[in-house]
Amino acid sequence: MFKIQKDKLGKIAAFLLVISFLVYIFFFSIDNLNYKIILQEKEKLILALLSTLYISIVTLLISLISGFIFNLFQNINNVFFRTLSKILREIIMGTPLLVMIFLIVYVFGIRIQIYNKTMLGIIALSLYMTPYMANSYEAAMSIISERQYLVMELYDFNFFQKYRYIILPQIIKPFLPSMINNLSIIIKGSALLKIISVGEIAYIITVISNKSYASIEGYLVMWIMYLIITIPLSLLASHFAKRFSL
Template sequence: MIDALNSMLDSLMDSAYIKSLPFLYEGLKLTLLITIVGLFLGFILGAFTGLGRLSKNGFIRGISTIFVEVVRGTPILVQVLFIYFGISEDLIGVNISALTAAIIAITINAGAYIAEIVRGAVHSIDKGQYEAGRAVGLTERQTMRYIIWPQAFKRMIPPLGNQFIISLKDTSLFSVIAVGELVYQGRQYYNATFEVFETLVMVCIIYLMITIPTSVILRRVERKLDV
């Protein structure tokens, strides 16, 4: 029995599925790096843009709206190609690395969608909260900071988690500019070994190992926060 188990274990460890993991792991690290850094910067961009869409200043509101509509109306694949090939060569005359272009693309793309998350969350807070803040002597900025934003941020958490999953999967498109993320590493591996099925199965499994637990955690957080 033990010999049979050892034999099965040896066969598993020697299979194409397991052999592809070291190569895919390198791509996974880059995928997570692009996603996390891009979303962090995207949240900052999205917060300012979302609040800009609620601004009483027509110019700020207009610029914010144009940014959101343009980015949401174009595919992220086109955006990263434009950043990598168009902006770097034609506009600024500096070659942007593929990794930098990928992070910028995630930042801009996620920022536009996060802007709508922020706008919707802030807009959903009852107007009485604003009036209460002003009634106790807070300025408009202080009311936003201490009363509105904490409540709105709680409502942002579930959609921000969904945006993480979306951005994580969007990184697979960056293989077109040779960013060594998960899908690109998988393609490189199966082009060398011709083990296409096994490699793509492992790529799917790795994505699912991230997205499924994230979805479960988001549902629990949503229930706990009662949003």
């Protein structure tokens, strides 16, 4: 009983400390903070939020498919495709997202004459997330035992039957928390699209704050907007992980 009360007091103290820190940052860190300058552009902020969510969700859907294919290549019996996928994984995971965006937009995009920066930004984010999503599939598929693979071979299951009836139904639960965390990574990574003037949260707030000389207020509002999206996602991922006992 005493331990439970002690744990509760510890949690309350931690929350109070964090809240106190945030209150100081948002209201007392510098003199004359004026959030009204930023918040009066609420229509632009809402559109920026919707744009960020749109880009992130489309990127998630694409990377779910590309990550699945990438994972197949990493585990295929063909040495060429397996080696190629491993090389590409190391290259992509070793490339900063900022560089990836620059290469896709200003090298690849210009080369094939695609000038839609939102589309190119989504391609860059999707390409960047592909090996990470493949790793999530790999981790989720680790619950499939060797015995199950032997049974699938014994009953002569084809590729579709293996994934439709055995593998996919079992990996959904362990894959879900990782997928949600990857969505959070995508949302935060989308902030770098401001370098190519895509109208997401970071770019719109930067434009507003530069016009009004309120850069500190702008970054604080930007911070809270990302936290409003990512903290619930993190809590949701933790909830699913606990529920599925991961």
